[in-house]
Amino acid sequence: xxxxxxxxxxxxxxxxxxxxxxxxxxxxxxxxxxxxxxxxxxxxxxxxxxxxxxxxxxxxxxxxxxxxxxxxxxxxxxxxxxxxxxxxxxxxxxxxxxxxxxxxxxxxxxxxxxxxxxxxxxxxxxxxxxxxxxxxxxxxxxxxxxxxxxxxxxxxxxxxxxxxxxxxxxxxxxxxxxxxxxxxxxxxxxxxxxxxxxxxxxxxxxxxxxxxxxxxxxxxxxxxxxxxxxxxxxxxxxxxxxxxxxxxxxxxxxxxxxxxxxxxxxxxxxxxxxxxxxxxxxxxxxxxxxxxxxxxxxxxxxxxxxxxxxxxxxxxxxxxxxxxxxxxxxxxxxxxxxxxxxxxxxxxxxxxxxxxxxxxxxxxxxxxxxxxxxxxxxxxxxxxxxxxxxxxxxxxxxxxxxxxxxxxxxxxxxxxxxxxxxxxxxxxxxxx
Amino acid sequence: xxxxxxxxxxxxxxxxxxxxxxxxxxxxxxxxxxxxxxxxxxxxxxxxxxxxxxxxxxxxxxxxxxxxxxxxxxxxxxxxxxxxxxxxxxx
Numbered sequence: 001x002x003x004x005x006x007x008x009x010x011x012x013x014x015x016x017x018x019x020x021x022x023x024x025x026x027x028x029x030x031x032x033x034x035x036x037x038x039x040x041x042x043x044x045x046x047x048x049x050x051x052x053x054x055x056x057x058x059x060x061x062x063x064x065x066x067x068x069x070x071x072x073x074x075x076x077x078x079x080x081x082x083x084x085x086x087x088x089x090x091x092x093x094x095x096x097x098x099x100x101x102x103x104x105x106x107x108x109x110x111x112x113x114x115x116x117x118x119x120x121x122x123x124x125x126x127x128x129x130x131x132x133x134x135x136x137x138x139x140x141x142x143x144x145x146x147x148x149x150x151x152x153x154x155x156x157x158x159x160x161x162x163x164x165x166x167x168x169x170x171x172x173x174x175x176x177x178x179x180x181x182x183x184x185x186x187x188x189x190x191x192x193x194x195x196x197x198x199x200x201x202x203x204x205x206x207x208x209x210x211x212x213x214x215x216x217x218x219x220x221x222x223x224x225x226x227x228x229x230x231x232x233x234x235x236x237x238x239x240x241x242x243x244x245x246x247x248x249x250x251x252x253x254x255x256x257x258x259x260x261x262x263x264x265x266x267x268x269x270x271x272x273x274x275x276x277x278x279x280x281x282x283x284x285x286x287x288x289x290x291x292x293x294x295x296x297x298x299x300x301x302x303x304x305x306x307x308x309x310x311x312x313x314x315x316x317x318x319x320x321x322x323x324x325x326x327x328x329x330x331x332x333x334x335x336x337x338x339x340x341x342x343x344x345x346x347x348x349x350x351x352x353x354x355x356x357x358x359x360x361x362x363x364x365x366x367x368x369x370x371x372x373x374x375x376x377x378x379x380x381x382x383x384x385x386x387x388x389x390x391x392x393x394x395x396x397x398x399x400x401x402x403x404x405x406x407x408x409x410x411x412x413x414x415x416x417x418x419x420x421x422x423x424x425x426x427x428x429x430x431x432x
Numbered sequence: 433x434x435x436x437x438x439x440x441x442x443x444x445x446x447x448x449x450x451x452x453x454x455x456x457x458x459x460x461x462x463x464x465x466x467x468x469x470x471x472x473x474x475x476x477x478x479x480x481x482x483x484x485x486x487x488x489x490x491x492x493x494x495x496x497x498x499x500x501x502x503x504x505x506x507x508x509x510x511x512x513x514x515x516x517x518x519x520x521x522x523x
Contacts (some may be wrong), residue, residue, distance in 0.1 A: 038511055040519050045494060046522035104523040123513040143511060147476050158495040162511075180497045182472045184438070185522040229522070242501050248437055249472055272522035275472035275493045277500075303488035365502045393441075 007149040008032040008121070010326050011130045012156055013163060015042035016115055017052075018298025018315035019156030020111045021060045025323035027119040034148055035112070035120050036141065038127040043108025046158075047183065048312060049222045049231065050207060051099040052107065056313035058067060061114060065073035065097075067108040071226035072204025074099045076197075078223075082212030083382035087260035101204050101224045101231075128157070131167055131174060131294070136374035137335065145294055151335050152326045152328050153294045156319060159277045161287075161300035169296060170287030175239035176367060177281030177302075179219065182248045183233025184256075186268025190228050196264055197225055208309065209234070209261070213254035216375035217244065218366055222309070223264070229271055232256060232263070235278050237367075248275070265422065278311070279304045283360040289347065290340040295322045305355050307362060315353050321346045361429040365422050372419045376411065407414075435474050439491055446490035447516040451509070452498070458506035459485045467498045467507070493518055 012023045015037035023035040039045040046092030051074055057064050064070075067257050076093040108238040116122045132147060141163075155163050159178065197205040207223030214221065234252055241248060255261055279285075279302040279399035286302045289295060297303070298315030305314065325343040329335050347353045366373065383406075387399050408416065452475065459465070460483055467485075469478040475491045477486040494517055499509035511517070 038514055042514070043523065044519045044521075045517075045523075047520055085502040103521075127511050127514045129510075160499070172505075175501050178497075178500060180470065180472065180495065238470065238497055238501055241470045241497075242464065245469055247469050247474075249438065253433065270433070270438065270441055272441045272520065274442075274520050274523055275497075276523075277495050277496045277497060 006147065007140075008034050008329055009150060010034075010152045010154060011036065011148055011150040012154045013141060013300075014038075014156035014158055015107060015112045015115075015124075016046050016120065016156060016158060016298060016315060017111070017312045018300070018319040019154070020115050020319070021316040022154050022156060022297060022319035022323045022326075023120045024060065024111075024115040024118050026322050026326060027115065029323075029327045031327060033120045034070045034150070035115060036124050036126050036128055036143065036148070037112070037122065037124045039124065041105075041109050041124055042112030042122070043105045046104040046108055046425065047181070047274045049224055049233065049309065050104070050312070050363075051101050051224060051309075053099045053310070053313045056316050060316050061111065065100075065112075066320075066428060069102070069110050071101040071103060072199075072202050073097060074101060074206050075199070076203075076205040079377050080207055080209045080221075081381050082209060082232055082260055083379050084212075084215070084256055084385045085259055085407075086382045086386060087212075087258070088381050089260070089383050095203075101206075101226050103226060119345055126287040128163065131163055133167065136292055138291065142166070151293065151330060152340070152382050154319070154322050154326070155294065155296045155300050156298050156315070157300050159299040164296050164300055165288055167291065167294065169289075169291060169294075173281070175242055176237055176274070177279070177285050179237050179278040179280045180241055180275065181235035181278050182252050182273070182275045183222075183231055184252065184264055184273050185226070185229045185231050185271045187229050187271045192267075193225050193228070193230060193418055199225065202227065209255070210374070211316035211378040212258045212261075213251045214374070215378060216371055217246075218370045218374060220250075223261075230268060232261065232265055237280060238277075249273075255303050276277075278306070280306055282306075282362060282363040283353070283356040284363075286353070286356060289344045290337060292337045292340075293304045295325070295343050297322050303352060303356065305359065307359055308355075310355075311336060317350065317352055318347060321350065358430050361426055365426050369422045370416060371420060380407070439473060442493075443519040443521065444490060445516050445519070447512055450487055450489040451512045451517075452487050452489045452492065453508040454485050454487065454502075455506035455508075457502075458485055458504040462504050464503050465505060468503050470497055470501050472497070
């Protein structure tokens, strides 16, 4: 017979946005929750781009705009399409409080502290090594030192989720289903950032970067302004890194030297280098989301909408919904898979799984057509502007016809039809 | 900038024992040895002389890429103990 001295209502594994949102929602409803974090403090093992989104964050922390450690309020998105040495940027600016840049070491720590104030028992510096099962139900967790028991365990243990794997909720992750991201945080004084990015006070800008050293790879770069630092990073699917013999930080060095990027980060002093995996498998690779006594949220559940750069919001909302289902389960005393499958049902009815489903075909098509959409067309956009801006004595009509002809002669004509077909298929699957 | 300079910016509390345990016999048979180049901290180096994989586990960023990419699926990969490993302050 197992000892049950350490029994609580719910154990949440992992104090990231998903785990914290789940734990605080439970504590606010008067439930006893243990939140277990393997790092020195919440946020110390966490890495993202990144920005958090205002609306979903408010659902968990209504006053976060006044209380949380935020860096800058993002007012501009810059979609930077890089050729080998040239670039085209589409910039969208609106002051609408949609997102804030944050440093996870500060933000997650603050959020976990809020959870603690709400009554969550926060256990840091503790690794959950495995889940304890009895009669086909998860009944607790085993850490290095002791065992904790609960009616429900929520797995918010991140992209690698060794625990979801242990109990068979998902198969082994494949190299094409994750991107390896490396990033650097570079220190500047505030005025330099405001000048270079055309900002004032605590306004921030985001860079969404395509191409450059990532031409032909399934990868994207990102840039965020913090109060007195700039984040520059990129993520490339792991199978591309393996096949192309790439060292991720070397690609980042090349990106930093691109003529579009270099002037923006010139003179920055490296504050910190970091790396993390990003779940990129999409809807088709979402694991089984619950079983008897257990639910999976956030990155552990592959909940990332990569086209829209969303992840923390999906983690927060999935954590909140898991908590709401757990509260009902605790009231009814039913922790069966059938009861907890309400979590999956509600996720399906929310934007979380609806959005994941909308883009269900995106990654397949991106993998199939990556040379076209992540190399050829990016360079073609730049070639168009090169043609359009050139003043060289050649009549414009000749330039136009030469450019149009090149679309049909650069590659096999069948490639063009494959691209059109892929694009139509993708748009159809998104809209219908 | 080389990788060592980047890793100097990080706070580490290394364990005395590696949390990354490759099966060396399998590593000898591995063709790509992709861990030696995909790792963002260059934890893995192949020693031609001894025909062994050197594992600089103290530099690990705990991302998990090597575990997934390992061609022969011969890497026993665990998180470091609760008080050990890397601490990100700027993540």
